Amino acid sequence: MSDFFKNPLSNPDNTARKQALMEQVRNELAQANAQQLMNNMNERCFKACVTKPGDSLSSSEQTCLTRCMDRYMEAFNIVSRTYVSRLAKERSESDSAPFS
Amino acid sequence: MAENIPKFDEATQKELAVFLEKEQTQAKIHSSVHNFTTMCWDKCITSTPSTRFSRSEESCLVSCVDRFLDTSIFLVKQIQERRGSQ
Numbered sequence: 001m002s003d004f005f006k007n008p009l010s011n012p013d014n015t016a017r018k019q020a021l022m023e024q025v026r027n028e029l030a031q032a033n034a035q036q037l038m039n040n041m042n043e044r045c046f047k048a049c050v051t052k053p054g055d056s057l058s059s060s061e062q063t064c065l066t067r068c069m070d071r072y073m074e075a076f077n078i079v080s081r082t083y084v085s086r087l088a089k090e091r092s093e094s095d096s097a098p099f100s
Numbered sequence: 101m102a103e104n105i106p107k108f109d110e111a112t113q114k115e116l117a118v119f120l121e122k123e124q125t126q127a128k129i130h131s132s133v134h135n136f137t138t139m140c141w142d143k144c145i146t147s148t149p150s151t152r153f154s155r156s157e158e159s160c161l162v163s164c165v166d167r168f169l170d171t172s173i174f175l176v177k178q179i180q181e182r183r184g185s186q
Contacts, residue, residue, distance in 0.1 A: 068149035082165040
């Protein structure tokens with residue numbers, strides 16, 4: 001509140017700048033995250049589905065890739081859930097014995 | 101160009117620091133999840149991907165993450181014990 005009186009002109013402007021900055025950080029992190037997922041998935045699914053590269057992707061390879069993509073994302077979610085719940089568990093126990 | 105942009109006031113700077121620290125923690129967790137996913141996928145998913153995970157594949161993924169973390173805690177304890185006995 002008192003800041004507002006000290007700096008009546010720049011404050012509303014600062015709020016918008018601050019929010020834009022936060023938004024940019026969030027977007028860039030989300031993009032990096034998606035890119036990492038795509039790269040890892042591409043590697044795994046290529047390895048799993050395209051065992052003998054031919055002139056083009058066969059329809060069975062394409063079916064495999066579609067399934068692999070769904071499974072990879074499912075695996076990511078399972079791992080994420082497991083890790084986050086483990087972190088929460090360790091944190092609740094770590095009031096006596098620190099983790100990490 | 102950078103000189104034309106006014107500095108944030110102190111309260112905003114503090115708020116941004118807290119925000120960045122939170123995002124950084126989140127990003128670290130995400131990066132671990134990426135690592136675990138590739139590592140555990142390679143260990144657990146050995147057959148051609150089908151329309152759903154088998155029960156054993158799914159439980160393997162869960163155990164893989166938990167055992168990896170157990171391993172990390174175990175090794176830290178071993179090192180500490182060894183240091184203590186020296």
